[in-house]
Amino acid sequence: MSTVQIMWQRGRVTAVDAVADSIAKITIVTDTPVRPEPGSHVDVRLPSGDVRSYSVVSGGADGGSITLGVHLSPTSRGGSTYMHSLRPGDELDITAPLQNFPLRVGAPSYVLLAGGIGITAVSAMGAVLRRMGSDYRFVYVGRTRSAMAFLPELEELHGDCLEIHIDDEGTGLDVTTLVEHVDTRTELYMCGPIRLMDAVRRAWSDHTLPTPNLRYETFGNSGWFDAEEFVVAVPGLGLTTTVGTGESMLDALERAGVDMMFDCRKGECGLCQVGIASVDGQVDHRDVFFSEAQKTDSTKMCACVSRVAHRPSDPGARSAPGVITLDTP
Template identity: 40%
Template sequence: MRFQDNWSTATLVSTRDLAPGIREFILRPDNHVCAPYAVGSHLKLSVLVGGQPDVRSYSLVGEAEPQGYRIAVRLAEDSRGGSRYLWSLQPGARVDVTSPTSLLQVDWQRPQYCLVAGGIGITPLLGAAQALMRKGADVSLHYAVRSRRDAAYVEELSTLLGERLTVYAADESRRLDLAQLFSGLSGGATVLLCGPMRMLDAARSAWSGCGRAPTDLSYETFGSSGRLAAEPFKVRLRGSREEIIVPRDRSMLDVLNAAGHEVMADCRRGECGVCAIDVVEVEGEIDHRDVFFSAEQKHENRKLCTCVSRAHGVVTVDTLERTDA
């Protein structure tokens, strides 16, 4: 597996509200050691959803700090419940966390770096901006939000980046034009992007339209963000009459495993593809929320990543389980 989860216990040291619906949490491990971690690192946290244990993943904000790991969580009413649980915690609460891990690869020798954030997607990019500024790199950050008051960490970023920071607030009629932004970059430039799935899809299309190499666009998404609102859907198992309901607040991966159908998984963020299973038939629409499959593969609907993807309607799948004859 790409991720070796090393769990330990941490204490919630403090919280603060950064913007409407966005709260910062400082988590200090029991050993009080917050070793340096790679850009784009995230933590897995143990949460309770509906009284049942579950796991959520959150990007670490900024570079390592002595007081503890810093994450920021948007309270999402349409989410699976992890954010509501974390928002219910008070300083002093005990939380199980993993060691930081990252899949984001940064080439530190590029002539230009363009960071693009959408909403809460700013969280992994603050650390990238800090690291690049410390190295004296040619870096800019483009931050798209619904309104300026929703721009978490904007004061910290403004102090760090100055005129290299551009905020695009929709309520100020200023919107980010990705095609225009990408076309103005120098040759050999690289983009680091984190935002909702719609932004990612638009970015990949604009990047390709500018004739840029796909490997020069690195990205993360929210993992659970999608085109469609989360709602319960039905999963049918190929070769049997079994039908399983996936509630709006649980993943297809967890529901299948709870029902005794073993589906392997690793990142649980829609990035590695380990949990992908075959799609046999769709009665409705699949909401692919992963960043593992290409746009063409998603359009074909032959596979889906069970850790994050959802559906409207009914999906018949093949978990590749076979019983002995």
């Protein structure tokens, strides 16, 4: 639950700059100045009426402006495409900063872990820890250097406290080694791809580190497989519909007239979970709500982010769409 009451206001774009491959830094001045806390985000209303959430990278000293970092997703459902179309002078509906991922001040030591565009959620945390003189490590992971937003600024600010791991330079992150060097008093804050965060959560559990000391934010947009078209059936409603590559199962079910319950749309709250009666294919769990055991059982899934992938046993065969049958939502 957010610690800030949702307040919609008008915002005006003052600057749009490219800061990495397919990543734009967007600065927005708002009607009502509110200084964002580290780890906060804003909701943006799209022209379609849909709402998307974006982490606040930084805020102006007077609280009158915020900076966002937005990745243009190749499977955008409208949000990142719209954000990348913005130009200085454009206006949009935006909330005051909301807080679901707070930094607890006063821990003996910290590890900040950012994977890809996840840097937007932890960048402000790093600035606060640096300013307070805290004991911290800032670990930034990317596939290529050109895809890592704000890297020069982070290197200048954090110096030796910043650790960079880049896959195509042969310095990819070893999650086990990272967690082995964490003690029971350290708090780890992370945001990034589901695969990275799942690996950290498993290693954290394997090393019996305190669960409350592992904190994370997710965008719910990455999984083990590329997004594929699949079919969802709800026999209890006499309904069968297709989920396209650019939409979620939640979107498809709503489009078909199903009254769905949901909130975060990021695979965190679990309100949109549906029961699985059967599946022809493999459930690609993209949430952080269910445990590893629950994901292995695959009796439920989060409709807002998780998908179905179909992989034929014959590598040369053409993949038929996966099919999932649900209990009545």
